[in-house]
Amino acid sequence: MRWEDAADIVLVGLLIFYVIRLLRGTRSGQVFLGLGLVMAAYFLAARFEFLTLRYIISSFVGNLMLVVVVLFSADIRRGLARLARFSFTRDNPQTVEAVNEVVRAAFFMAEKRIGALIAFERGVSLGEYVENGCYLGAAVSDRLLLAVFQTSSPIHDGAAIIQEGRLAAVGCFLPLLPSEDNVSRFFGTRHRAAIGLSRETDALVVVVSEERGLVSLVKDGEVVLMMGAGNLRDRLVAYLNLAPPQVAPGRPSGAG
Numbered sequence: 001m002r003w004e005d006a007a008d009i010v011l012v013g014l015l016i017f018y019v020i021r022l023l024r025g026t027r028s029g030q031v032f033l034g035l036g037l038v039m040a041a042y043f044l045a046a047r048f049e050f051l052t053l054r055y056i057i058s059s060f061v062g063n064l065m066l067v068v069v070v071l072f073s074a075d076i077r078r079g080l081a082r083l084a085r086f087s088f089t090r091d092n093p094q095t096v097e098a099v100n101e102v103v104r105a106a107f108f109m110a111e112k113r114i115g116a117l118i119a120f121e122r123g124v125s126l127g128e129y130v131e132n133g134c135y136l137g138a139a140v141s142d143r144l145l146l147a148v149f150q151t152s153s154p155i156h157d158g159a160a161i162i163q164e165g166r167l168a169a170v171g172c173f174l175p176l177l178p179s180e181d182n183v184s185r186f187f188g189t190r191h192r193a194a195i196g197l198s199r200e201t202d203a204l205v206v207v208v209s210e211e212r213g214l215v216s217l218v219k220d221g222e223v224v225l226m227m228g229a230g231n232l233r234d235r236l237v238a239y240l241n242l243a244p245p246q247v248a249p250g251r252p253s254g255a256g
Helices: 005-024 027-048 051-061 066-069 073-083 092-112 125-133 140-147 189-200 228-238
Strands: 116-120 134-139 157-163 166-172 202-207 213-217 222-225
Touching: 027 051, 066 157, 092 116, 092 140, 092 166, 092 202, 092 213, 092 228, 125 157, 125 166, 125 202, 134 202, 140 157, 140 166, 189 202, 189 213, 189 222, 213 228
Parallel strands: 116 157
Antiparallel strands: 116 202, 134 166, 157 166, 202 213, 213 222
16 A cells, blocks of 8 residues: 555545534434435445436435535535634734623623623634624724623624624624424524534634523534633633734723
């Protein structure tokens, strides 16, 4: 065996692993399994000479590439976007300060049972969601976030989106996880919106539950409960590839 053959096998294995990881737990994963069953039926029809079944499936297989593109368009777009993502450490004081402000506000709101949904843009643009919200372009501050998510605020039900360390927009509508998805039965609207966005893009979404008073971080469709301010801050800094100064998160400035 040549070294090229070994490299070829490794690359194909990595490609299969990546596709499985991308589709795991999604509706597309179930569709992919269905396509696999169709292909298995085709080989069985060929083996046992089921002529009618083979003819029907062969007509479907002839358009398989078009079917795959249509069914998996969202997953293909998300996968290509992730492949193009670079993970260089960035020294961005503005984004680091935004992380600190979000962490302070999130745990204060959790203590007061105020629901919130805050998304950090990474490699994939969230411009389409910014456009459907109320544009701000303001510096991120804990007091501003508290004002946005107060229940008396007309935009408290939407999401806040942070781009390049700035609060780009608030009151934004995010793509909800379909109600038929098995995950949706365990979460409310905010968590479903966070999961939906994190599956469509590579965004990080901080969710504050007003019912339970808990803070979660959603990434790639997975919800992880944050056990403290330091836990959330460390994860945000790591996932955003930041080089943070030594600043400890605390209570919101001016919060009583």
